[in-house]
Amino acid sequence: MEGSDGVVLRDVTAGYGRTTVLRGLSARLPRAGVTAVVGPNGSGKSTLLGVLAGTIRPARGTVERPGPERPGLVVQRDAVSDTLPITVRETVAMGRWAARGPWRRLTAHDWSIVASCMAALEVSSLAARRLSTLSGGQRQRVLLAQGLAQQPSLLLLDEPTTGLDADARRHIAAVLDRERARGVTIVHVTHDPDEAGRADHCLLLHEGRLVAQGPPASVLRPAAAAELRAPG
Numbered sequence: 001m002e003g004s005d006g007v008v009l010r011d012v013t014a015g016y017g018r019t020t021v022l023r024g025l026s027a028r029l030p031r032a033g034v035t036a037v038v039g040p041n042g043s044g045k046s047t048l049l050g051v052l053a054g055t056i057r058p059a060r061g062t063v064e065r066p067g068p069e070r071p072g073l074v075v076q077r078d079a080v081s082d083t084l085p086i087t088v089r090e091t092v093a094m095g096r097w098a099a100r101g102p103w104r105r106l107t108a109h110d111w112s113i114v115a116s117c118m119a120a121l122e123v124s125s126l127a128a129r130r131l132s133t134l135s136g137g138q139r140q141r142v143l144l145a146q147g148l149a150q151q152p153s154l155l156l157l158d159e160p161t162t163g164l165d166a167d168a169r170r171h172i173a174a175v176l177d178r179e180r181a182r183g184v185t186i187v188h189v190t191h192d193p194d195e196a197g198r199a200d201h202c203l204l205l206h207e208g209r210l211v212a213q214g215p216p217a218s219v220l221r222p223a224a225a226a227e228l229r230a231p232g
């Protein structure tokens with residue numbers, strides 16, 4: 001499987017209703033590797049994750065994924081209502097329901113996965129807390145634990161470290177390294193040039209078009225990096 005493609009996009013055009021956002025996007029993302037997606041605000045990064053997740057159907061083009069199961073999507077933090085009356089443990093357990101289908105009872109095995117994912121993101125002590133009572137950084141770690149609990153072969157992360165302190169960023173980087181070593185294909189949207197620089201592959205979006213792709217060192221040249229200068 002080494003060297004084979006994790007995700008292949010062919011001439012994908014996609015958007016919302018009559019609004020076209022992504023235009024003619026073709027890319028290959030390495031299997032069991034991290035692909036960083038960079039670009040200014042509004043360039044289409046979250047839309048691309050929606051297409052990869054299957055929640056946005058392309059108007060044109062095709063998407064190939066590494067596995068048959070649903071990709072794990074960790075949405076941008078501000079896309080999650082902070083008034084949901086559910087606990088941390090329930091939030092992470094939703095990752096298991098995503099894996100099994102919502103009408104199945106979770107087994108002891110499922111709950112052990114939930115516990116280990118909470119431990120990996122160091123949120124076990126918050127298990128009984130409501131999501132709405134957490135800090136932004138804590139909530140972000142819970143959302144990532146939910147994505148891991150799904151145990152997807154394709155993990156899609158929308159700015160998972162935005163607003164986190166340096167310790168939390170390092171911790172998340174280590175968690176992602178471990179997932180990659182397990183063979184998970186990871187797509188990581190980030191505004192952080194250092195994070196993007198550590199990826200295996202990099203896509204640069206501008207106004208819905210893919211303007212560069214390849215090794216981060218070449219994509220993130222100073223001119224390209226200027227595109228990254230966006231708050232967040």
Ligand SMILES: Nc1ncnc2c1ncn2[C@@H]1O[C@H](COP(=O)(O)OP(=O)(O)OP(=O)(O)O)[C@@H](O)[C@H]1O
Pocket residue numbers: 016019021039040041042043044045046047048076230
């Ligand atoms: N639900 C929606 N309906 C209509 N247009 C949308 C919707 N979501 C996003 N857009 C538009 O699509 C374009 C791309 O948005 P997208 O969220 O993909 O950008 P992004 O690169 O993720 O930006 P950011 O860095 O701010 O997260 C923007 O012009 C945005 O206004």
Ligand SMILES: [Mg+2]
Pocket residue numbers: 045046047076158
């Ligand atoms: Mg976004």
